[in-house]
Amino acid sequence: xxxMIVRSTETLPIRAEADVVMVRQKARAVATEAGLGLVxxxxxxxxxxxxxxxxxxxxxxxxxxxxxLQDGIRKGVRLTxxxxxxxxxxxxxxxxxxxxxGSGMGxxxxxxxxxxxxxxIHSVVGQGTRVMIxxxx
Amino acid sequence: xxxxxxxxxxxxxxxTIQVDMHDRLAMTLQDDLTTRISKTGATGVLIDxxxxxxxxxxxxxxxxxxxxxxxxxxxxxxxxGMQPAVAITLVELGLTLPGVKTAxxxxxxxxxxxxxxxxxVVPPESDGDDDRQEY
Numbered sequence: 001x002x003x004m005i006v007r008s009t010e011t012l013p014i015r016a017e018a019d020v021v022m023v024r025q026k027a028r029a030v031a032t033e034a035g036l037g038l039v040x041x042x043x044x045x046x047x048x049x050x051x052x053x054x055x056x057x058x059x060x061x062x063x064x065x066x067x068x069l070q071d072g073i074r075k076g077v078r079l080t081x082x083x084x085x086x087x088x089x090x091x092x093x094x095x096x097x098x099x100x101x102g103s104g105m106g107x108x109x110x111x112x113x114x115x116x117x118x119x120x121i122h123s124v125v126g127q128g129t130r131v132m133i134x135x136x137x
Numbered sequence: 138x139x140x141x142x143x144x145x146x147x148x149x150x151x152x153t154i155q156v157d158m159h160d161r162l163a164m165t166l167q168d169d170l171t172t173r174i175s176k177t178g179a180t181g182v183l184i185d186x187x188x189x190x191x192x193x194x195x196x197x198x199x200x201x202x203x204x205x206x207x208x209x210x211x212x213x214x215x216x217x218g219m220q221p222a223v224a225i226t227l228v229e230l231g232l233t234l235p236g237v238k239t240a241x242x243x244x245x246x247x248x249x250x251x252x253x254x255x256x257x258v259v260p261p262e263s264d265g266d267d268d269r270q271e272y
Binding site: 017018020021024025028038039041042043045046049050053097107108110111114115 | 159193195225232
């Protein structure tokens with residue numbers, strides 16, 4: 001981990017549906033620039049779309065931090081979604097396929113995890129949620 | 138207001154999605170298509186998604202909804218042109234689009250609609266007499 005370098009970083013707001021599109025497009029640009037293949041880019045951007053929408057709908061808006069990483073010879077992209085929403089009381093339940101507290105299909109969190117190489121989630125009820133994903137070349 | 142155009146071709150409606158859709162645009166398309174099917178009595182809907190770079194759970198749900206709603210309105214929907222990377226991602230995401238008809242490209246999709254639609258719009262066969270198969 002000591003060798004990991006953050007090559008670039010950018011924070012984007014998620015306040016409206018158009019912001020979700022912006023975050024997707026920026027994630028695609030950064031992932032492509034990092035040299036990820038088309039399937040990897042598509043997986044990362046799809047996971048990004050799920051998590052950005054979650055931050056907007058369930059978190060009441062938030063931010064997306066997009067980082068281009070270099071770990072030794074590996075290049076990758078990491079995204080961190082943060083909101084100050086109600087938080088998730090039962091993360092295990094929220095991570096279950098098909099479980100939804102809203103009107104979605106309940107695939108957002110579990111799907112985003114499957115589509116990413118690294119995944120972590122931290123949520124405090126009443127304070128908000130932070131989800132981190134990364135995909136490596 | 139931004140909208141995705143719906144073209145009419147005989148008994149069919151044709152939609153080509155060429156923009157990175159935000160969620161409301163997808164919902165609008167769903168509503169517009171349902172209205173148009175009902176107004177025109179279209180028997181088939183062809184949706185070309187070859188320009189879509191991702192299909193996430195929201196777009197996936199829209200596709201399933203359009204397919205189900207059109208069926209209830211006596212029309213069939215075929216989704217065509219999904220990029221391979223999108224298909225791989227969609228399945229890994231957990232979406233398999235049950236009940237949704239797909240074809241590789243517009244031509245195959247139109248052919249599928251004609252076959253499902255039955256009879257009236259099937260392309261004319263050859264005259265038959267002299268090239269009838271023998272066995």
